[in-house]
Amino acid sequence: MNAAFRIPGAGRLSQAKTASFSFDDKSYTGIEGDTLASALLANGVHLVGRSFKYHRPRGFLSAGAEEPNALVQIVRDDARKTPNVRATVQELYDGLTANSQNRWPSLAFDVGAVNDIASPLFSAGFYYKTFMWPKSAWKNLYEPKIRAAAGLGVSPDKPDPDHYAARYAHCEVLVLGGGAAGIAAALAAAETGARVILADEQAEFGGSLRFESGAKIDGENGYSWAQAAVAKLKAMDNVRVLSRTTAFGYYAQNFVGLVERVSDHLKSPGRELARERLWQVRARRVVIATGAIERHMVFANNDRPGVMLASAARTYLNHFGVAVGRNVGVYTANDSAYAAAIDLKKAGVNVAAIVDLRDNPSGPVIDEARALGIEINFGRAVVSAGGKLRVSSMTVQPKNGGGERTIPVDAILMSAGWTPSVHLFSQSRGKVAFNDETKRFVPGTYAQDCVSVGACNGTDGLSATVDEAYAAGAKAAKDAGAKTGKGIKPKVDASESWSRGMLGAAPGAGPGTTVKAFVDFQNDVTAKDIRQAVHEGMRSIEHVKRFTTNGMATDQGKTSNMHGLAIAAEELGKPIPQVGLTTFRAPYTPVTFGSIVGHARGALFDPTRRTATHGWAASHGAVFEDVGQWKRAWYFPKAGEDMHAAVDRECVTVRKTAGLFDASTLGKIEVVGPDAAKFMELLYTNPWEKLEPGRCRYGIMLREDGFIYDDGVVGRLAPDRFHVTTTTGGAPRVMHHMEDYLQTEFPHLNVWLTSITEQWAVIAVQGPKSRDIIAPLVEGIDMSDEALPHMSVREGRICGVPTRLFRMSFTGERGFEVNVPADYGEAVWEALWAEGQKHGAAAYGTETMHVLRAEKGYIIVGQDTDGTVTPNDAGLDWAVGKKKTDFVGIRGLARPDLVAKGRKQLVGLKTKDPKVVLEEGAQIVADPKQAIPMKMIGHVTSSYWSENCGRSIALALVAGGRDRMGETLYVPMPNGTIEVEVTGMVFVDEKGERLNG
Amino acid sequence: MLLIRCPYCEEERPELEFRNAGEAHIARSANIAAESDDDFEKFFFIRANPKGVIYERWRHIHGCARFFNAVRDTVTDKFVMTYKAGEPKPEKLPGASK
């Protein structure tokens, strides 16, 4: 059964292939190849949405990507409810479900439409004026209300179940736009053998050939020629043809972002199909063939459903076989709308009248319209559209005033002329130039290796367009290094010609009127709003734009920018180019987050790094924490233990017997070469020349400004070889910092730097029984205190595999760090664990590691320091080589501020109530009774419950801290002020005897 | 995404492989410990931040890992040229805008 407005014999769709769909719970039938817009229009549905601010009823303005009004929600299932889909772009599939937006309770009766009556409240700049005070009301009152009232669809509340693909591509010539110009350019470029990509946003190629019934190329109807040409291009190995693909962003050096809609047009896309595919294309040359967009006429109530662009009505008729009405009026300031009237008339639609603002135009289309018996009125304006949910009449008046006449119509087709689509050219940082004669902005100065052809370049007429595009395609390929092609230029046999139009408000919406003549439909900006902005002092178009929100909606002002600019210019009494055009920004049309994110979500969002013992830790019940990209075992709870209990047990066990800890994530860098010691002298504050091979030293690395950058234990394996460790998080930047100095400041030093973080697994065995656990497994290393004292390193074998065995301690206990090649990490861990079990050792995680080191006052760079802490501040002055004449940071350390009295120094804190554990980051004051805001003298950097001490312990940075030993300070918290005593930083074994215990 | 020519690899590679490392041709004094506060301030804290041509350091961190110098126009983002670390500031710039 044919829908009421589908015209038999018209259009290109096969009427046999029907598709049923629903809109606002009502069922309709369309045809395969329809857009949702054409299918609704075929059923006589024009009312599809409510406007953003005034909730005015809206229909379809266009038949393409520029659509500002017909935004709908497409619902596939609970998780797939895509809002703000342009019905003019959404292809129909059988079973499609769409809903209108921004209306309640229904589209025809919308309570929010009261905004239309109360519209003086909502004039330009109303957000800024009405909702100014008080500030807190924004968050709690205004914003939620405004958002609820002015909605653009509802976001889905479930995770997106679809997947999105991404591709990189390279080519010699990228052609953006697949109308006559783009196809001609692609043909010319492809014939040279160059790699060509041709992309168009529509499902079918052809651009305006979809509606231009008068075009003939190579003896064929224009649209048929386009299909044949594209088929030829698709068959070529060097050409990639992408339909449903929008070039949304033009970036530096011909890097263009395209998004391909892969499956949104399918009834049931298989799981294997991506929803969209992001193409990131690098092209030697880009040919921009993005065409032009028709502008509407600015007159009162020009937003009534049924009032649309003339070219859209033609597209619906000539491509989809749909009449947008039975009795249409035409309002125009240029020739192209005549063609729409002629096509509709020939298809049997009554054309009530053509109203032409021009005084005495002439030309073949005007003659033809007259010959068809259509009433034509020159020098007249449509001053108002009648009707509410659908246009019912147009009121016509001589443009200089005079008697009005109301003509009943069910649609008004309008055209104020065509705006070249310079969006992508402008995004490429090209500068547009205003052509005073044709009143349009066209590409002026190019910033990149691209060229604009056809309508987007201001080229009129199909013949001139094809000539220009074909030559440009050939030149682009040649400039990109291709040979000359041997193709034949397409021959244009017949074309339509469009002369100019008008910009700004038409009579009836002129100065002095307060009618609602819309400039920007999506943001509900009227001609009056633009004038008001100028009256209120906006002088630059950028200000007018922000004040009125003209052109700031999701359609980016494709139909409204030029009108808004012309009205502002008129009001300012300045020529248009002096008022300026607003900047075009990516994306050209809205792009889903999914296509930008691609596969980088969930587990693939960021790499996960796991140590060699990860599997063992997981199977032994470890709870993991994220440290950068690493998964680290946090604690190992036994049955029934919470974190607190597990950490207490682990802490006590390490000091009583021993514990095993995976320290593999520490950064490791091997510094090798004849000048290795000299390099270490320059990069660390400590002296290194005299460190004997086989010994270790705790090193501090500064930035040039004197602040601590990193720290770690360094072992000297040989005169020319250092095994440097860094903090877990600092590994890459320390490597970068070292390379920077080696390559650019000290290139005379003969040194190599190698990251060995991933090569060595590190198992820390700490506690009084640590040697007993390790010794049975070690070969070739004398484990006695005399042969292997604290802070030494030996190479040998453990469990039969090579090891770098460090005697060192981050717990204050006798301790070792067993480095083995990472592949053996798990096996050696298992062997050590088995030995450890004999002594009652525990596996411990990062939380226990933190507590144990804090009990000893060992700092963690990045926790107890924050980039403003010097070695002296941290109590580590002993690690700065006093006799050294140079190291990175030596001069910074002498800066006046860094040697001044009263600097924040790291100290210990004990709460007066030993059970209270301070919060890390809490601020410290000297006098809790002072007025707010209080003077803060420092903050807590580390704080834990210490089961070994039977109380809480903390480290803090406090102004003049070391002179405050024994003083009482205060930590004001929401639930009361906590009293603390300033102490030294060592809470366990102050003399350090346990290192050999 | 910019394309940057690594003077060591002698190839244009995507920006993703590189890391900016601040202004170039700021030499660290061989006797830095003896520098005055003013000189140290100039060396460490003060940067030109020009509108137009800037000389800066880049590192081909995910490629050959070498540091090199580049001349870039901060208005257009365009790289005028790149050259190896340690080479003098070029006197003549090919096709510089200003």
Ligand SMILES: [Zn+2]
């Ligand atoms: Zn390189």
